[in-house]
Amino acid sequence: MSEKNREGKRTARERLAEEREKQKAAEKRRRALIVGASVVGVLGLAAVIGVVAANAGKDDGGASGPVVAPSGANGENSLALPVGDAGARSTLTVWEDFRCPACKSFEDAYRSTIHELTDAGLLKVEYRLVTLIDGNMGGSGSRKAANAAACAQNAGRFPAYHDVLYQNQPPETDDAFSRNSRLIDLAKKVDGLDTETFRTCVRNGTHDAWVAKSNEAFQKGGYGGTPSVFLNGTNIYADQSMTPAKLKQMVEKNAQG
Structure with missing residues (x-):
């Protein structure tokens, strides 16, 4: 095999390897984006749950302190x-x-x-x-x-x-x-x-x-x-x-x- 042919095959192998590396890098970035989005979604849900939890039980009309019935109230x-x-x-x-x-x-x-x-x-x-x-x-x-x-x-x-x-x-x-x-x-x-x-x-x-x-x-x-x-x-x-x-x-x- 001539030196020229060997060089051409080597170049082709290198190009294929480079393409595979690019594909791996792209796949890695895609997975990172998916995981990142999932984390954001979970955090967003957690934030919503936190707001709900923070407000749970607070529907008291702004009232606090002891219950003082007015004079003459009954029942x-x-x-x-x-x-x-x-x-x-x-x-x-x-x-x-x-x-x-x-x-x-x-x-x-x-x-x-x-x-x-x-x-x-x-x-x-x-x-x-x-x-x-x-x-x-x-x-x-x-x-x-x-x-x-x-x-x-x-x-x-x-x-x-x-x-x-x-x-x-x-x-x-x-x-x-x-x-x-x-x-x-x-x-x-x-x-x-x-x-x-x-x-x-x-x-x-x-x-x-x-x-x-x-x-x-x-x-x-x-x-x-x-x-x-x-x-x-x-x-x-x-x-x-x-x-x-x-x-x-x-x-x-x-x-x-």
């Missing part, structure tokens, strides 16, 4: 704010959120009838406060308004302040009740409520943990939403035929035995 764990004669034969249980538009609609429609029946001693109402809209929309207005209502309960002014909050309810997306100044300003519409004691109670969030406890009871109860309204244990809000006149008739009939 299990003292979570109900009572209005009306305790001896009335009919009990209306209302789960409500001061930011909830449907709750306002219920109050606007039934307010005068409920007042008439409670004033006559025929009906007692148990108001149970919820922070559903805070959870759904974000913000703290549901909790802070509920705390302020509990502060009004301490002063014996809950029914009047309750009505004022609904009559001045902001749009659902406007978290105006998150401002203590707004809640205190509304207290001026209720005779005798705007005191330093009330203001301090509102600013300190004295009953925040109690509100969170009430909301927890609502969640565990499996209620469909707010308002959830029961007359002597029967869901009347789900009754499409219910009207203020029908509610009055039912309460009056029950009072007669």
Whole structure:
């Protein structure tokens, strides 16, 4: 074999070896990229899991500290704010959120009838406060308004302040009740409520943990939403035929035995 042919074969072998080395290097880089992407994916997933874990159990409405029930609260764990004669034969249980538009609609429609029946001693109402809209929309207005209502309960002014909050309810997306100044300003519409004691109670969030406890009871109860309204244990809000006149008739009939 001539020297020229041997040189040509050697060059071909070298070129083939070089090509194989290039292929190995490319394969090595490809595997490195795959592993790197996998690591990034795992780290990303870990970050997401970390965020979820970090936030788990923090849906407490921003409440902390001891559970302080407002004066006169009753029922299990003292979570109900009572209005009306305790001896009335009919009990209306209302789960409500001061930011909830449907709750306002219920109050606007039934307010005068409920007042008439409670004033006559025929009906007692148990108001149970919820922070559903805070959870759904974000913000703290549901909790802070509920705390302020509990502060009004301490002063014996809950029914009047309750009505004022609904009559001045902001749009659902406007978290105006998150401002203590707004809640205190509304207290001026209720005779005798705007005191330093009330203001301090509102600013300190004295009953925040109690509100969170009430909301927890609502969640565990499996209620469909707010308002959830029961007359002597029967869901009347789900009754499409219910009207203020029908509610009055039912309460009056029950009072007669």
